[in-house]
Amino acid sequence: MKIRIGIAGYGNLGRGVECAILQNPDMELFGIFTRRNPADVKTLTGASVYHIDNIETYKDSIDVLILCGGSATDLPVQTPALAEHFNVIDSFDTHAKIPEHFANVDAVAKASGNVAIISVGWDPGMFSLNRLYAGAILPDGEDYTFWGKGVSQGHSDAIRRISGVKNAKQYTIPVDSALEAVRSGVNPSLSVREKHTRECFVVAEEGADLAKIEQAIKTMPNYFADYDTTVHFISEEELSRDHSGIPHGGFVIRCGKTGLHGENKHIIEYSLKLDSNPEFTSSVLVAYARAAYRMNKEGQSGCKTVLDVAPAYLSPKSADELRATLV
Amino acid sequence: MKIRIGIAGYGNLGRGVECAILQNPDMELFGIFTRRNPADVKTLTGASVYHIDNIETYKDSIDVLILCGGSATDLPVQTPALAEHFNVIDSFDTHAKIPEHFANVDAVAKASGNVAIISVGWDPGMFSLNRLYAGAILPDGEDYTFWGKGVSQGHSDAIRRISGVKNAKQYTIPVDSALEAVRSGVNPSLSVREKHTRECFVVAEEGADLAKIEQAIKTMPNYFADYDTTVHFISEEELSRDHSGIPHGGFVIRCGKTGLHGENKHIIEYSLKLDSNPEFTSSVLVAYARAAYRMNKEGQSGCKTVLDVAPAYLSPKSADELRATLV
Numbered sequence: 001m002k003i004r005i006g007i008a009g010y011g012n013l014g015r016g017v018e019c020a021i022l023q024n025p026d027m028e029l030f031g032i033f034t035r036r037n038p039a040d041v042k043t044l045t046g047a048s049v050y051h052i053d054n055i056e057t058y059k060d061s062i063d064v065l066i067l068c069g070g071s072a073t074d075l076p077v078q079t080p081a082l083a084e085h086f087n088v089i090d091s092f093d094t095h096a097k098i099p100e101h102f103a104n105v106d107a108v109a110k111a112s113g114n115v116a117i118i119s120v121g122w123d124p125g126m127f128s129l130n131r132l133y134a135g136a137i138l139p140d141g142e143d144y145t146f147w148g149k150g151v152s153q154g155h156s157d158a159i160r161r162i163s164g165v166k167n168a169k170q171y172t173i174p175v176d177s178a179l180e181a182v183r184s185g186v187n188p189s190l191s192v193r194e195k196h197t198r199e200c201f202v203v204a205e206e207g208a209d210l211a212k213i214e215q216a217i218k219t220m221p222n223y224f225a226d227y228d229t230t231v232h233f234i235s236e237e238e239l240s241r242d243h244s245g246i247p248h249g250g251f252v253i254r255c256g257k258t259g260l261h262g263e264n265k266h267i268i269e270y271s272l273k274l275d276s277n278p279e280f281t282s283s284v285l286v287a288y289a290r291a292a293y294r295m296n297k298e299g300q301s302g303c304k305t306v307l308d309v310a311p312a313y314l315s316p317k318s319a320d321e322l323r324a325t326l327v
Numbered sequence: 328m329k330i331r332i333g334i335a336g337y338g339n340l341g342r343g344v345e346c347a348i349l350q351n352p353d354m355e356l357f358g359i360f361t362r363r364n365p366a367d368v369k370t371l372t373g374a375s376v377y378h379i380d381n382i383e384t385y386k387d388s389i390d391v392l393i394l395c396g397g398s399a400t401d402l403p404v405q406t407p408a409l410a411e412h413f414n415v416i417d418s419f420d421t422h423a424k425i426p427e428h429f430a431n432v433d434a435v436a437k438a439s440g441n442v443a444i445i446s447v448g449w450d451p452g453m454f455s456l457n458r459l460y461a462g463a464i465l466p467d468g469e470d471y472t473f474w475g476k477g478v479s480q481g482h483s484d485a486i487r488r489i490s491g492v493k494n495a496k497q498y499t500i501p502v503d504s505a506l507e508a509v510r511s512g513v514n515p516s517l518s519v520r521e522k523h524t525r526e527c528f529v530v531a532e533e534g535a536d537l538a539k540i541e542q543a544i545k546t547m548p549n550y551f552a553d554y555d556t557t558v559h560f561i562s563e564e565e566l567s568r569d570h571s572g573i574p575h576g577g578f579v580i581r582c583g584k585t586g587l588h589g590e591n592k593h594i595i596e597y598s599l600k601l602d603s604n605p606e607f608t609s610s611v612l613v614a615y616a617r618a619a620y621r622m623n624k625e626g627q628s629g630c631k632t633v634l635d636v637a638p639a640y641l642s643p644k645s646a647d648e649l650r651a652t653l654v
Contacts, residue, residue: 019587023466044587099650119654126460126595128654129638133453135653136614136641137607139350183600258610260346260371264602266610268453273510275591280464283585283593287463305654307639308646311456314463319635323426326462327446327455327632 002028003293004061005286006086008052008078009068010034010041012246013091016282017066018044024286026316030062059085064289067091068282076101083109083116083303087292089285091121098124098305106303115296116303120288121281122272123147127252129306130270134254138266141256142187146174146195150248150277158223159200162216164208167236169243171199174251185255185265198229201243203236248277287314329355330620331388332613333413335379335405336395337361337368339573340418343609344393345371351613353643357389386412391616394418395609403428410436410443410630414619416612418448425451425632433630442623443630447615448608449599450474454579456633457597461581465593468583469514473501473522477575477604485550486527489543491535494563496570498526501578512582512592525556528570530563575604614641 007014010032021029031048034041038049065086069075075092082088083105092101109116131143152172159168178195181188214231249272258264274280291313334341337359348356358375361368365376392413396402402419409415410432419428436443458470479499486495505522508515541558576599585591601607618640
């Protein structure tokens, strides 16, 4: 009997989940739920499409529902609402609001007897795990998170809102010398500017004032003002030819000391280099869907984060097999 | 109320645990248990020393016992025996015998109601975790484990057994070009020889036949014959001046594909660079002692590996604090 997955929301993340399920023989896709007219949605694999308003009808046909909406407005509403009827997984990534989201989802999931795992992905997600493990092992130390090289959707959107900008893509790039300083074990104090640079590829409208656009980007508070930012004006053709991917990645590095007088140094480094940010996130979501299914089968309920999930639940292998082959 | 730790065995690992406890304010060291005459054991921190034969007497004073013996003969006997009276942690690292050791310990720990966590450290341990997480996320991929640069105690011992050798230290070194090939994402097939080289620093007895020693090392089956091995003859002074540390480390790298046609590649890399192999292992043991204590308080019992322990148990922070600061 395979684990039956539902997908709620069919953007990049939903399509990623649809593909990832094919790589996991213990799972099958029940269908995709959308706010659009189902007849208008063409899926990558020919999966069935349903309107999200009817989702409750299918509660006995779905073991775990993976929510692929956005963190700004979709998930704060959808995750608690759907946890009433389903085991759910989401990738809620507004770090500051995780405690509030957790509390909302936990109340519903506990009452309904379902398992909800929130904030699944790589940051929050795998990076959170690595910050936790490294910090627990080396309490006398510092950790550093670097992002990139990769596309920041939020920063690209911010550039597109500037008058005279037709299209834009922004890359967040970790500064090599900062990475090297951290890896050397000196636990440097690094300013925002010292850790990352920002590189922008901008398509301007015809006749737009390029100097003014560049100035507007570089001085934008929160987004760019605190960074060394480079702006390149390119054509729409160049943008779509050279910058259509959604790569990302990053590093979590902790350096800590041990010994009676802190005489020995240790560096723990975790890094990701991802061709497709949404497809990788989708793959993490699918692995945690397996965990949610198993935890619920064991009688567990309530909201969890990746920190609450024992690693073995993620693997299709049995505990015996894991001990024999992987530990 | 602090978590009261006992240490069984007082070699490099036991001393590392003694130091690591000082870095964890929620823990305190009850004492060290040894097979030697306790009066003859001088501890780094002035900790109390007891004879291991009397350890049962102290079962109500110790929350978790950390076993710091060797995997060859100590732990297969000690871990099951002591799990009858204590929550225990060990670093059993004979990979092939983990299933058998697990079964022996599990039977006792289940019957006694204690928690035992075995094979804790970095490999097995943190590397096992990383193989599991990466494999669950990227099922269509390959993983690679590299060790070093670091001292292999087993290989150093093997050299010391050769006639004419007074002392020796062996470093295992990952081959840079193999690491780069793996990181490039081509999932290369790598022979044993292509992944690691071995570098030996040997102190010969006066008048020994150096060519014969070098030949004996390089042709030693299992240990050296399958590797490119370099042998340096040095003096006892040079050995103690330049090679007295016990550094180690390594890499777990997985490259996998996602997308409908496997069109996107992803690289997950975890690496360790350790000044002191035993002190880092000790720090992992101590973090898992916290987990064992908490899991047992919740009513859990039986044998576990790192794969069975939810990450949050390792951290001294509360679940609320972790969600607010670290997820």
